[in-house]
Amino acid sequence: MITYDHVTKIYGEGANAVTALEDITLTIEKGETVVFLGPSGCGKTTILRLTNRLESITRGNIFVNGKNIREQDEVKLRQQMGYVIQDIGLFPNKTIADNIGVVPRLLGWSKERIAKRVDELLTMCRLDPDVFRSRYPAELSGGQQQRIGVARGLAADPEILLMDEPFGAIDPINREQIQDEFLKLKEKLQKTIAFVSHDIHEAIKMGDKIALFEQGRLVQYASPAFILTHPKNKYVADFVGADRALKVLGIILVRDVFNPCPENIVQGSATAKETLTFIENEDINYAIVLDNDKPVGYVTPKILKYEQSPLRDLVDAFPVHVRKRTSARDVLSFMLMHDILTLCVVDDNGNFAGTVSYNDIQKKIRETYTGEMKKDKGDRL
């Protein structure tokens, strides 16, 4: 847990004094990822550097796990926290293994333990230890170097991770990939992370919460969904962008909106006639056909009317199935691409878990926005 208590940072003195941060109070809970977001010069990097005392606090206090950092040895404090920066800062004179092993070595780990940890981290970053262990930073691509930078930050298994635009120097395609990898890692590792970014997309993707800064002041501190749907003022609204409704789609997951027990389900063994009766009785437009708990497709009355064979041979297959972790954004994209308004949700084994429809998503968005809609005098158009 990191607590910022009325933190102010002023550079310089007298007439030349510049206030970099003004009276910041916020708490990062244990296991939470908070993104410090804002344009350059807003103080987001400064607050990170105050946290590990690379810069000194002018006024106020920072507490890490309840302990005031002013009262701790700065070197020991930094060793407890992983630190990853945009420029990576790998040591060019050291091998990858030695780079990752820096903090463990400072902490006095045994050689065997460090070697084991290095291999573990390389594997975790999807880099083959036998290949990369003894290479030098210059021999790695930018994306690989960035992974090593993250691995180095995680080396001593710190509870807290400070990351200053850690994926900023990578090209967009690799960045997307490395972000996804890091998200998976994060879920496994349960670290408290302070993450600096200027990119709203990255903030939405990585953050449990976003702290939005403007010229040294904290403007809004809330979950990504809340900031997108309830921007506090024009600055926030402008920063998150006019397409924020679309961005909300990126946060809403299928598991938040799907229908786990739809009524229009028939088994593959049923006959066409039975199904037709079922569809007419239930007053629905189509039925989803399951076979062995796996969705095989859908049937409409039009097809069924003149057919006799078993249902499983008549179905129109779904072009794609979605998972519970799929974002509403991707679901909508599938719907637009395939001209279909309902898709099946499957679990990791491919078994049917429910359906998700365009209406489900729209309803959820409407709910999310209700607060803001009211502010706009209920004018929905």
Next chain:
Amino acid sequence: MSVLQFIIANYKQVLFLTWEHIYMVGLSLIIATALGVPLGIIITKHEELAKRVINGANVIMTVPSIALFGLMLPVLAIIGHGLGKVPAVIALVLYSQLPIIRNTYVAIKNVPPSIRDAGKGMGMNTWELLREVEIPIAVPVIIAGLRTAAVMNIGIAAIAAYVGAGGLGVYIQQGIDRVYPEMIISGAVLVSLFAIIVDGTMALVERIVTPTGLKVQKKLVQ
């Protein structure tokens, strides 16, 4: 009598004078390194001193060597060493300071700030950062400074013959006095040869002490 014949005929004296020359240059280089490298490192951490120290070394450099010997003579005469190897070594140490301090300072300063920042942020103290990162990265440039100093000192040491320090400069000095061209040329050729050999050796040392990771980096950039 040709130059080669002169050297062969006097080979014992040639060896002795060469040894004197090596001794003066070597000893002064060791002392100069022991002073200059730490000083160069210290001024990277105390920026306010940097300008003064480098300016000071620059001023020393502007004093002609023969004038410096003249200036030191009365001072060192107090302890009975106005002439001989003592003023020679002191002068060589002083002249070496500029290339050594300047190269050390610049090399450490040129370590990319992101590397220093990352090291500090991970919890390295000043000494650990110097030992593990800054000095290894700076070492090729520091050695290049020593190389400049060594080659320069071989030349200045030849002039030290005028204050009775010995060395290969003796042939040049005495050859001029006695209008003995073979002697002058022998001295000049030997001094030059010595300088070329030292320069080559130091270039080799420079290559050897460059950390592998930096060599790899350099190769990839080219």
